[in-house]
Every structure is written in structure tokens, then in C-alpha cells.
Amino acid sequence: MTAETLNPVQPVNQQIYRILRRDIVQCLIPPGTPLSEKEVSVRFDVSRQPVREAFIKLAENGLIQIRPQRGSYVNKISIRQVRNGCFVREAIERAVVRRAVTLINDDKLWLLEQKLQQQRSAINHRQQDDFFALDDDFHQLLAHIADCSLAWDTIENIKATIDRVRYMSLEHVSPPDRLIEQHYAIFHALEQRDVAAVDAAMQRHLHEISETILLIRQDNLDWFNEE
Known part of the structure; x- marks a missing residue:
């Protein structure tokens, strides 16, 4: 799989947040879908840290739920x-x-x-x-x-x-x-x-x-x- 290209002059975590937010809002990632830090980091060819930061922002906006030791999921509406x-x-x-x-x-x-x-x-x-x-x-x-x-x-x-x-x-x-x-x-x-x-x-x-x-x-x- 080819990694998705990010803008090198913009903060990586913010770009990942915006892209995932768009995908969730447009139901390209449907409610109930599990989200993997590893899979997202591969998608963007980045370390897990900016992905984790993006997940936290998505959780603050009510779009996902982060469950320690159990993974993250897209919230139902x-x-x-x-x-x-x-x-x-x-x-x-x-x-x-x-x-x-x-x-x-x-x-x-x-x-x-x-x-x-x-x-x-x-x-x-x-x-x-x-x-x-x-x-x-x-x-x-x-x-x-x-x-x-x-x-x-x-x-x-x-x-x-x-x-x-x-x-x-x-x-x-x-x-x-x-x-x-x-x-x-x-x-x-x-x-x-x-x-x-x-x-x-x-x-x-x-x-x-x-x-x-x-x-x-x-x-x-x-x-x-x-x-």
C-alpha cells in the first residue's frame, strides 16, 4: 500500500486529524469501525505519536472512543x-x-x-x-x-x-x-x-x-x- 502524502510544512498530527475527521464525517469510516494506530501510521508513513495525538483530538470532538488496552472505535452518532x-x-x-x-x-x-x-x-x-x-x-x-x-x-x-x-x-x-x-x-x-x-x-x-x-x-x- 502506498502511503498517503502529507504536507511537509504543516504539523503532521493536525493533518492526520483533519483527514480522519473528514473520512468519519463523510462515513468513509463508518460508525463502529475500529481504528488502529498502527494501520493509520502505515497509511501516512509516520510514527505512532502524531497518530495518537490525532486520535486524542478526535475523541475530544466526540468522533471516536479510545479504550485503553482495547483499542479505539468510531463512535455511533x-x-x-x-x-x-x-x-x-x-x-x-x-x-x-x-x-x-x-x-x-x-x-x-x-x-x-x-x-x-x-x-x-x-x-x-x-x-x-x-x-x-x-x-x-x-x-x-x-x-x-x-x-x-x-x-x-x-x-x-x-x-x-x-x-x-x-x-x-x-x-x-x-x-x-x-x-x-x-x-x-x-x-x-x-x-x-x-x-x-x-x-x-x-x-x-x-x-x-x-x-x-x-x-x-x-x-x-x-x-x-x-x-
Whole structure:
């Protein structure tokens, strides 16, 4: 097996974490799958230390469970954790967009519109993974506009489990066309400097996950638990 190439100028543990996080979120490594430090170290042609550090970060994000002397496993998707994460994310992002209304200007609106155009291009070219990343970029830009990068850093730390449901929902339950319409609603409310409208638009957008998780679980019962 040929080792997967890493960027030599970036921290190895962080790269391994990001790649494994992506693979788990996209269910390329399904819930319940055992993870071996040895196999991952061979995959990337590295020592076990950066792999172990990546595993610890994945465990902190709720994606895997490390069992001493018994190995590590990809966690099943916790319905409770998804709902709690959605609750916290909604509280933060509604505050972000309300603040963004007071700080928005034409240059920042232009940046948002560019992100939306990139999302539309990804949809037109059926580039689901690109759309998924651009969705995050849109929300991260909103935090930047609100002059609160800490808001996005906090969301990043809690949304790994949510992301698995988000990714699974893109195919049928929450298609990108619907999501970009919701993004445009947020954009137009910011354009109008309408605090109530942008708050309502963000609430509708983020409530999507809460409504779709049960539909996703019906088709993937073995991947979920109630805890």
C-alpha cells in the first residue's frame, strides 16, 4: 500500500486529524469501525505519536472512543449530542448574525455574495464535497464579519457529530438547493440591515438538522444511538 502524502510544512498530527475527521464525517469510516494506530501510521508513513495525538483530538470532538488496552472505535452518532450541539450552535450563530447587521458594509456583502456564487457553482457541477466545505466557509465568514472569530472556533469544536448528519442529509433530506436558498435569505436580511429577519432566517436554517436527524436515522439505524 502506498502511503498517503502529507504536507511537509504543516504539523503532521493536525493533518492526520483533519483527514480522519473528514473520512468519519463523510462515513468513509463508518460508525463502529475500529481504528488502529498502527494501520493509520502505515497509511501516512509516520510514527505512532502524531497518530495518537490525532486520535486524542478526535475523541475530544466526540468522533471516536479510545479504550485503553482495547483499542479505539468510531463512535455511533449520538442523537442527544447532535441535538445539544444544534442548540448551542443556534444560540451562537443567531447572536453572530444579529451583530453582523451592525457591522455589515458593501465590501463584506460582496464577500458573502462571492461565497454564494461559489456554492451555486458547486451545485451546478454536482460537487457535493465542495459545497459542504463552502457551507462552512459561509458561516465562518459571518463570524468574521461580526468581528468574533472565537464564535466560529467554538462552533468548530462542537459540530463534528453534527457534521456527520449534515453530510448524510445532503443527498436527499436537505439538498444543497434548499440550503443555498436559506443562505440567500440570510444574505438578503443582512443586505436590508434587518435584525429580526436575519435572526429568523438563521433560526430556520439551523433548525434543518434538528428536523432531519430522525429521517436520517430511519435509513441507518445501526449508526445511531440515543445517548
